[in-house]
Amino acid sequence: MNLQSSVIEQLCRRQTPLAPYSTYAIGGEAGFLAEPETTEELITLYEAAFASGLPWYSFGMGSNLLFPDAPDPDLLFISLKRHCEIREQDGKWYVSAGTPMSLLSLIGLRGGDSRMELSFLLPGCLGAGIYMNAKYNQLQISELLDTVYYVDTSTEGLSVQSIHASACGFGYKQSIFQQKPWIIVGAKLNVDIAAEEQLLYASQLVHSWKTRGCHSSSLPQWFSYILGEVHALAGIGIPTPPAMLDIIKYRTSRHHFDAPSCGSVFKNNYDYGVAVGSLVEQLQLKGLSRGGAVISPYHGNMILNHNHASASDILYLMDVISEGIERKFGFLPEPEIVIV
Numbered sequence: 001m002n003l004q005s006s007v008i009e010q011l012c013r014r015q016t017p018l019a020p021y022s023t024y025a026i027g028g029e030a031g032f033l034a035e036p037e038t039t040e041e042l043i044t045l046y047e048a049a050f051a052s053g054l055p056w057y058s059f060g061m062g063s064n065l066l067f068p069d070a071p072d073p074d075l076l077f078i079s080l081k082r083h084c085e086i087r088e089q090d091g092k093w094y095v096s097a098g099t100p101m102s103l104l105s106l107i108g109l110r111g112g113d114s115r116m117e118l119s120f121l122l123p124g125c126l127g128a129g130i131y132m133n134a135k136y137n138q139l140q141i142s143e144l145l146d147t148v149y150y151v152d153t154s155t156e157g158l159s160v161q162s163i164h165a166s167a168c169g170f171g172y173k174q175s176i177f178q179q180k181p182w183i184i185v186g187a188k189l190n191v192d193i194a195a196e197e198q199l200l201y202a203s204q205l206v207h208s209w210k211t212r213g214c215h216s217s218s219l220p221q222w223f224s225y226i227l228g229e230v231h232a233l234a235g236i237g238i239p240t241p242p243a244m245l246d247i248i249k250y251r252t253s254r255h256h257f258d259a260p261s262c263g264s265v266f267k268n269n270y271d272y273g274v275a276v277g278s279l280v281e282q283l284q285l286k287g288l289s290r291g292g293a294v295i296s297p298y299h300g301n302m303i304l305n306h307n308h309a310s311a312s313d314i315l316y317l318m319d320v321i322s323e324g325i326e327r328k329f330g331f332l333p334e335p336e337i338v339i340v
């Protein structure tokens with residue numbers, strides 16, 4: 001065994017089921033899986049993979065992707081969920097890629113700042129939130145960014161580089177990171193740190209997330225963790241503001257966190273002007289099932305894993321929706337979820 005392959009052996013687990021790493025709870029066994037905690041560890045891993053000729057796939061909470069039922073045994077899966085850090089940089093927040101976006105809303109609440117509320121109950125990690133330019137209503141995660149830090153994985157000799165948010169090509173569910181072999185490692189936000197106690201709270205939150213929260217990508221567990229933190233803040237006299245109560249009401253009334261899913265499966269077509277969910281409703285496809293998967297009875301653009309669904313069950317229902325929309329409304333909807 002050469003030096004690089006022994007680094008891979010040290011940093012990776014073998015034959016690990018991917019399902020717990022996805023909010024869909026779907027995915028066969030990864031031949032190699034690593035969970036680096038720092039950017040240095042991540043770079044070591046990429047360099048070793050490069051040298052060993054091992055292809056890789058990096059991801060966050062797995063809330064916007066569909067893992068295959070039978071992954072390529074030689075693919076290295078890199079979960080960034082433990083790459084979680086929040087600290088001060090020039091009076092603003094530096095947040096690493098694996099940090100759950102929702103923690104930002106809690107930190108804002110602790111400091112009396114409502115700007116980060118859009119990330120409340122938005123599943124996923126910041127790195128992917130930047131990659132997808134995640135949004136809530138009209139507010140996009142890109143509005144919170146000053147500088148994004150990334151590693152260009154197209155060449156050997158990897159190092160951390162930076163790009164200003166204004167150069168990231170952000171649009172509706174779009175960013176420059178979808179066009180480049182760049183892995184985001186963190187970002188400096190354009191949000192000021194209000195007080196020392198807000199910083200202290202942030203580091204306690206990261207610690208509690210890493211010890212209690214981040215072990216699984218189960219949506220019910222994640223939801224109950226975030227809600228528990230909101231209740232804890234209410235317990236020390238920081239009430240939940242109306243905007244956050246509205247988000248709880250919106251997400252729970254649509255049963256977003258009751259069953260394994262990846263949220264909206266297709267991007268909306270703003271040129272057409274009607275949301276995909278409504279088109280699916282008009283096609284009377286809500287409730288249609290295949291194997292263990294069903295088109296959500298509550299939201300036409302969500303496909304749920306309600307009973308041990310396979311990736312092929314989800315793909316079958318996606319095809320039914322695509323074909324129906326193309327036949328009746330004349331366009332092919334673009335998938336939002338990433339098919340790995």
Ligand SMILES: Cc1cc2nc3c(=O)[nH]c(=O)nc-3n(C[C@H](O)[C@H](O)[C@H](O)COP(=O)(O)OP(=O)(O)OC[C@H]3O[C@@H](n4cnc5c(N)ncnc54)[C@H](O)[C@@H]3O)c2cc1C
Nearest residue numbers: 060061062063064123124125127128129134135184262263
């Ligand atoms: C119930 C539910 C509701 C949702 N509601 C919304 C919503 O209201 N608005 C919204 O925008 N989204 C929503 N989503 C989708 C999801 O929250 C976002 O897309 C989120 O950004 C995904 O984060 P993740 O860490 O889970 O990404 P993953 O699913 O792990 O990865 C998604 C993609 O990002 C890439 N990626 C991950 N990390 C990095 C990185 N560090 N650098 C470069 N590329 C990376 C991956 O390779 C993959 O291609 C919802 C999902 C669910 C399950």
